Amino acid sequence: MFLLLPISxxxxxxxxxxxxxxxxxxxxxxxxxxxxxxxxxxxxxxGVNVV
Numbered sequence: 001m002f003l004l005l006p007i008s009x010x011x012x013x014x015x016x017x018x019x020x021x022x023x024x025x026x027x028x029x030x031x032x033x034x035x036x037x038x039x040x041x042x043x044x045x046x047g048v049n050v051v
Contacts, residue, residue: 026051027051035050036048
């Protein structure tokens with residue numbers, strides 16, 4: 001059982017890398033203060049963006 005868990009996680013990571021890229025668009029229509037959004041994934045950290 002313990003040996004199957006790491007193999008299972010590795011297979012999941014490889015499957016995720018085969019999925020198409022996803023784009024997320026965020027609009028601040030509240031009219032209030034600016035929104036700080038931190039964008040990151042497992043491979044990349046794009047830092048904080050202000051919307």
